[in-house]
Amino acid sequence: MKKYKPLLPFFICYFLLLLVNWMIMAFLPIYLKSVLLSDEKTGIIIGIYSISSLIMVLPAGLFSDFFSPKKIAISGAFLFMLYCGGLYKYNGYYQLAVIALIGGTGNSILNIILYSLFLKVMGLGVRGKKIALFQVGAYLGFGAGPLIGGLIVQRYSFDMLFISATGLSVILFALIFTLKDCAPIRFSLKDYRVDLKDSRIFLLLLIVLMYATHFGVEQTSFSLLMKEKLDFSGERIGLVFFILGVWMAALAPVAGHSFDRSNNVIVILITGLLSSSLFQVITGYVSNFEQLIVIRILHTMGDALVIFTIGILTSEFFPEQRLGGHAGVVHITRTIGIFLGNIGSGYFNHIFSYDRSLIINGAYIFIFTLMTLRMIRKKFTL
16 A cells, blocks of 8 residues: 555545536536527537647646646646636626636646646556556546535535535645655657657547547537436436446456556457447437436446556656656647537537437547557557
């Protein structure tokens, strides 16, 4: 347990970040619709939150290699606090867009710094289990946040949701100060360009881009599907996220242990991509709570496997001393994919329906996976 002790603060901070983020994100589309925003504007606001990370994520990653990562994380936590408080006090669509911009920037800084700093301080031993520990915090936060948010929305109000999120973001801000910092390393920016010429990295980034679109579709459409088509209450929507989060948290250590024993990511990655995309399609056809839980458990099994292998491949392909900047590149690629999913699903929701957005998204990721199978087998042998 001694080798895991320095990593526990990262687990707690990442858990809190995802908890607060998904307390809000699971119900933000419903809230925006309740204040009479159109599907297109709802998609734009959530898209701004996603794409705003492009403003700071790469500079933050580079700065974390050259300067103190912990100080940069503190600035990100401060912006995230402003976002949570701003949602309670905003006045109008354009002010809401600015708040989303601030929140997305703070969230992305925290995501990239926590992740890259964790990879730098975790050490080389039992890499799979350590990355799985970090991701367990994320999955538990992803599950607990909507459950808590659903209870608050159902029993109190959206205002109380934003007040509670603000209080928890203050605790997160304080806990960032407990993280272990990493000494900066001096090197030339040309080293980054040399690293990125690796053909394995190009394929990894392409997979991250295509796969991430499904997160954008889910952010915009999944909660609305449960609310509008399936008529779920706030508590039931939260319960869905909670069940899925706990399930993914249970899967992560299994994937980590499997990798540490076999060192084979190819089967894990391909299984994850096919499962995630296939059951994304089937989600569009569910008609009740029980069906939704079964289908989304199978879908998120794929998500857990893909997210784990992306973490492993990032730590494998990029030099440790430049992980901050390169983790920023991975995060930017992911963000562009999420943004495309946000905007695309907002458009398809207006033209078709919430379920059709999920079907279309899952189908093209499934086809993309089949088209790249040969390249994955060739490039990703460790």
